[in-house]
Amino acid sequence: MSNVPVAVVTGSNKGIGLAIVRALCTQFPGDVYLTSRDPQRGQAAVAQLQQEGLRPLFHQLDIDDPQSIRALRDFLKDKYGGLNVLVNNAGIAFKVNDTAPFAVQAEVTLKTNFFATRNVCTELLPLMKPYGEVVNVSSMVSASALGRCSHELQQKFRSDTITEEELVQLMTKFVEDAKKNIHEKEGWPNTAYGVSKIGVTVLSRIQARLLNEQRKGEHILLNACCPGWVRTDMAGPKATKSPEEGAETPVYLALLPSSADAPHGQFVSDKTVQPW
Numbered sequence: 001m002s003n004v005p006v007a008v009v010t011g012s013n014k015g016i017g018l019a020i021v022r023a024l025c026t027q028f029p030g031d032v033y034l035t036s037r038d039p040q041r042g043q044a045a046v047a048q049l050q051q052e053g054l055r056p057l058f059h060q061l062d063i064d065d066p067q068s069i070r071a072l073r074d075f076l077k078d079k080y081g082g083l084n085v086l087v088n089n090a091g092i093a094f095k096v097n098d099t100a101p102f103a104v105q106a107e108v109t110l111k112t113n114f115f116a117t118r119n120v121c122t123e124l125l126p127l128m129k130p131y132g133e134v135v136n137v138s139s140m141v142s143a144s145a146l147g148r149c150s151h152e153l154q155q156k157f158r159s160d161t162i163t164e165e166e167l168v169q170l171m172t173k174f175v176e177d178a179k180k181n182i183h184e185k186e187g188w189p190n191t192a193y194g195v196s197k198i199g200v201t202v203l204s205r206i207q208a209r210l211l212n213e214q215r216k217g218e219h220i221l222l223n224a225c226c227p228g229w230v231r232t233d234m235a236g237p238k239a240t241k242s243p244e245e246g247a248e249t250p251v252y253l254a255l256l257p258s259s260a261d262a263p264h265g266q267f268v269s270d271k272t273v274q275p276w
């Protein structure tokens with residue numbers, strides 16, 4: 001078994017994920033795994049970084065596929081005995097002009113951005129080594145969508161005692177309400193992406209609390225973040241930040257020094273803790 005520290009970035013064959021891997025290759029003292037659901041796209045991205053003189057490693061990971069998540073988990077357990085840095089970056093967004101019905105957008109968006117990200121955490125958080133870092137890439141849109149939820153939903157999402165099960169129930173309810181076209185009446189904002197990222201931010205707050213309660217002495221720091229508005233296939237060419245600039249906050253959170261005990265359980269943008 002290798003004692004080398006190991007970092008994994010989900011959805012890193014392009015966009016912000018690729019830029020995070022690029023930065024970690026020069027700044028993280030260990031093995032860095034570029035992962036992709038499609039091995040060809042993943043290997044092409046590895047080859048691109050190799051041309052830049054970097055040495056990322058590759059592992060397949062489709063976060064929508066529980067078997068793929070378990071295969072990565074077993075690989076990390078066998079080869080490294082755990083994991084030091086996990087960046088949950090993989091995500092999707094329908095384009096604003098997409099004609100797919102809102103109910104479909106709600107189901108598909110929540111499936112990947114919330115439920116699949118949670119599945120990755122369920123399998124990989126137990127592998128996190130002491131002084132490790134977990135970064136969940138959310139969005140400022142989670143904060144603006146929270147502000148457009150009913151008072152009752154806002155209270156639940158801001159609660160310091162909400163459980164993971166309760167959050168899963170709420171995210172499931174959003175998809176069901178969208179299917180019945182009663183989501184706005186039920187207090188939800190009209191944004192599937194926004195609700196999915198509320199889920200990611202609240203999940204991060206819950207997971208950080210569980211780490212405090214159950215693994216206090218291990219100094220694992222877990223945060224949600226917004227990369228900013230970044231020029232990628234998701235956000236388009238008009239966005240203000242380059243992928244490298246978008247990677248800055250996630251990389252900062254992935255490389256917090258072992259002496260740091262904060263930020264933890266926070267929502268961070270531009271390397272600054274944001275109110276929730």
Ligand code: NAP
Binds near residue numbers: 090137231235
């Ligand atoms: P992007 O260019 O579209 O890249 C998304 C990445 O996620 C791709 O590598 C994609 O793989 C991967 N992915 C999607 N579904 C996956 C799955 N089921 N399993 C594994 N990988 C999957 O988007 P981006 O702008 O870099 O976004 C990265 C993260 O930042 C997302 O979580 C996004 O919500 C968040 N974010 C972005 C912005 C922005 O302005 N760009 C702002 C706020 C937050 P494929 O190539 O196979 O599709």
